[in-house]
Amino acid sequence: MKRVVSVSLGSSKRDHTVQIEILGETFEISRRGTDGDLAKAVRLLRELDGKVDAIGLGGIDVYLVAGGRRYAIKDGLRLLRTLKVTPACDGSGLKNTLERKVVAELFRAGILRRGQRVLLVSAVDRFGMAEALVENGAEVIFGDLIFALGIPVPLRSLRTVALLAALVLPVLGRLSFKLLYPTGQKQEKETPKYGRYYDWAEVVAGDFHYIKRYLPPHIPGKIILTNTTTKKDELLLKERGARMLITTTPELQGRSFGTNVMEAVFLALLGKKWEEVTPADYLSLIEKIGLGPSIRVLRES
Incomplete structure (x- = not known):
């Protein structure tokens, strides 16, 4: 079984764990919020490094993009660079x-x-x-x-x-x-x-x-x-x-996980580091998995 964890700066009240099968692989996917505590997120990342297959960084961006340029976010880079073994991403791919x-x-x-x-x-x-x-x-x-x-x-x-x-x-x-x-x-x-x-x-x-x-x-x-x-x-x-x-x-079982989680699943499936993954890799897996939106009508018009 592959383990994917989202370490988030968001509220721990939104934590959730599911087990699902994707392309014949069983995944345990979990979210762990740190209630805005960057130091706690760093400690958790160190604890998980090398023990899970991929990590998504939630509640924060490593990079923002505009006009074909990428801009680094200092706190996001700090979290990313904490990890020495496990591949990680922020969902931007x-x-x-x-x-x-x-x-x-x-x-x-x-x-x-x-x-x-x-x-x-x-x-x-x-x-x-x-x-x-x-x-x-x-x-x-x-x-x-x-x-x-x-x-x-x-x-x-x-x-x-x-x-x-x-x-x-x-x-x-x-x-x-x-x-x-x-x-x-x-x-x-x-x-x-x-x-x-x-x-x-x-x-x-x-x-x-x-x-x-x-x-x-x-x-x-x-x-x-x-x-x-x-x-x-x-x-x-x-x-x-x-x-x-x-x-x-x-x-997935009552909630939509963030793009950082799904992108981390992609890293685990591909066996690649974040910087090695190409747009073609993402698009190929999107097609194979049949990944698409969830549409819910809340009120009839």
Whole structure:
């Protein structure tokens, strides 16, 4: 049996373990949250190194991407470099391949449509999704300044995102990741804010913790395109009026695991280190496994 563990800076309340079979291999997949404690995450990684087949780094990015450039995140690199034996990843390889593919499929199926208004809470976290939305004709607001920095300025083009990223990410990447992204118990906190951007959108897309962070009390008819959701999250969205929940990774025993977990499964199947895996490797496994989105209708329109 292969063991894959997601070590996350997120809340330990979201911990979960499943056993599944993938391409004839039995996997034990687990998530272990460290409640925003970077030092605890480092200790846990050292404990697991060499004892599991692959590790996903959750609740943090090692790299952010914009305009074809990759920007390192200091805290993410620290976690990655803690590991000496076990291969590890942050999910960005799957975000750039699987999520790009999923978005294109959703347009082809008519679930998303050309001209639809989409709020993508962070483009640099999901540049594959961002490009796919634009390529398929969606009208997109990129919420990177709003959701990461609390600056209520919507970005309306990928060129603007890339220019801003080149200016600020080399500096922001050196700061504590907690300043950019909710970790630990902050993931459980909601502060309804920036409602006009949610109201404008027909689809709210991207990282679920960013989506939830400022989620308004009423989101009637919205489509939520995200991942890493639990049954509790699904109930929350339904209670607030969302029409549909689409997760870019499949549901495993009651929750959708993050892209970091699924990418770690890919590393274990391929027997490769993260830097050795190519987009063609990802796409080949996506096809073999039949990996695709999970679509749940929460309310009939």
